[in-house]
Amino acid sequence: MILRAISSVGIGLWLVLAPACAGDAPARSAAEIMDILMWNREPVGGPFELVDHTGHIRTERDFRGKLMLVYFGFTYCPDVCPTDLQAIGLAMDRLGSDADKVQPLFITVDPERDTPQHLADYVPLFHPRLIGLTGSLDAIHKAADAYKIYSAKVPLGKDSYTVDHTAFIYLMDRDGGYLGFFPPGTSADRMIEIIRPHLAR
Ligand code: NI
Numbered sequence: 001m002i003l004r005a006i007s008s009v010g011i012g013l014w015l016v017l018a019p020a021c022a023g024d025a026p027a028r029s030a031a032e033i034m035d036i037l038m039w040n041r042e043p044v045g046g047p048f049e050l051v052d053h054t055g056h057i058r059t060e061r062d063f064r065g066k067l068m069l070v071y072f073g074f075t076y077c078p079d080v081c082p083t084d085l086q087a088i089g090l091a092m093d094r095l096g097s098d099a100d101k102v103q104p105l106f107i108t109v110d111p112e113r114d115t116p117q118h119l120a121d122y123v124p125l126f127h128p129r130l131i132g133l134t135g136s137l138d139a140i141h142k143a144a145d146a147y148k149i150y151s152a153k154v155p156l157g158k159d160s161y162t163v164d165h166t167a168f169i170y171l172m173d174r175d176g177g178y179l180g181f182f183p184p185g186t187s188a189d190r191m192i193e194i195i196r197p198h199l200a201r
Contacts, residue, residue, distance in 0.1 A: 030150040030166060037148055037168070037181060044170065044178040045070070046146035050107065050139055053119035053132035060176050066103045067179075067198055068172040069191075072149045072165060074110035075122045080167045080184055082126075088169065089127035090188035091195070098199050099129065107133045109151040109165045111140045171195065 036042045045060075052058045060068075069088055073081035085106060092099045106123055108114035111134045114122075119132030134140070144151060151165035167184040171194065179198065182191060 027145065028150065033148050033150045033166060042148065044146075044148055044181075045172055045176055048107075048133075048139070048143040048146065050133040050135040050143060051116055053116050053123050053134075055116045058131070058133060063103045063105075064176060065174050066101055067174060067195065068170070068176070069102060069104040069195075070107065070147060070170040070172060071105065071167075072107045072109050072144060072147065072151070073167060074108050074163050074165070075114050075118060076110065076162065077165075078162075084167055084169060084184055084186070085126040085130070087186060087188045087191065089130065091191040092127050092129060094188055094192055095195070098196070101199055102195065104130045105133055106130055107140070107143055107147075109140065109144060109149065110163050111135055111137055171198070173198065 037044065047060055049057060049059045069091075071081075071084060071088065073084070075081070088104050092102065092104060095102060104127060106119070106126075108119065114132075114134050116132075116134060119134055123130045123132040133143075135143075147170060149166055149168075151163055153161050154164055155161050169182040169184075169186060169191070171179040171181065173179050180194070182194070
């Protein structure tokens with residue numbers, strides 16, 4: 001599928017997501033969103049109010065003072081999300097004691113299936129400090145819009161669906177400001193190379 005192609009081929013195929021798929025019509029196309037990110041056309045990030053995998057309400061203000069690694073995906077994602085979450089977990093492990101200064105967040109683009117309970121079974125597979133976030137459709141849409149995430153439900157047969165989504169790992173500074181993004185498939189070591197200088201500041 002599309003997501004599989006992206007994970008194996010990389011950057012060049014992000015734009016393959018551009019044709020609108022059946023299902024929920026996203027507000028903006030993937031191509032538009034890529035332009036915004038690549039050419040810095042609009043701010044990335046901002047306030048959110050979501051529910052974590054332990055059932056507590058969390059806002060972006062809870063993470064002030066730490067760098068944030070923000071990843072949008074969904075737990076039924078067959079390979080891209082697990083691969084990137086594994087890399088995030090590995091980066092956290094390799095940061096050693098500096099990992100305390102970084103907060104990884106996994107925000108679902110599939111809140112209907114990704115309940116807090118469901119996230120509680122999922123996020124610890126990748127790292128004990130990974131926080132899973134879900135919420136109402138509206139709250140998730142707001143967060144996804146703020147982070148310039150493209151996602152669209154795609155029906156799989158009669159009763160099932162998957163979600164096409166952009167899989168960027170955002171790095172945010174201690175005040176919640178946008179520093180940049182890692183493309184899907186970025187290695188843990190590459191993440192650390194970028195993160196470390198920001199920890200020293
Ligand atoms: Ni995914």
